Amino acid sequence: MEIVENTLDVKVDAFLDQPLFCFFAQQSDDGPRLSPLWFLWEEEIIWNVARLSGRSYPDRVSQYPQTAIAIVDFDSSTGRVEHVGMRGQAVLKPYDEDRAERLFQKYLGEEKSEWPEMFVEFDTDDYRLIKFEPETVVARDQSYPTQ
Helix, strand or coil: CEEEEECCCCCHHHHHCCCCCEEEEECCCCCCEEEEECCEEECCEEEEEEECCCCCHHHHHHHCCEEEEEEEEEECCCCEEEEEEEEEEEEEEECCHHHHHHHHHHHHCCCHHHCCHHHCCCCHHHEEEEEEEEEEEEEEECCCCCC
8 A cells, every 4th residue: 555645644544443434436337436435444454344235336346346435524613624535446355244343333332232223133145345455545634724
């Protein structure tokens, strides 16, 4: 992974540990597509949980593995605009319950008994993980002063 630019005040790992959305962008037969997804950043890899039925982006991963990801943290009251953009390859992997649980904990909290049922009781055969390996990373602080 090559970090092309980094002007963030925090380490990229710390930025990516926040419960932000990643915008998962791919080519398709009908033109570009974008999917906002929860993600887990582990060992310089982005992981997403992908439902197979009723979703088109898992099929695009197989057809068009070249992917771009954007993650933005924005607060208009303070003028904070921080962005990490990545380009790399995505691939579908078997569902890994432990990794998926770590991803869900990032967004839903440590206590699984307090999670909405849809994240606890589901058919894991209908799910995969998307493994995205960034080739290049741009991390920018584009914040602005507020009055």
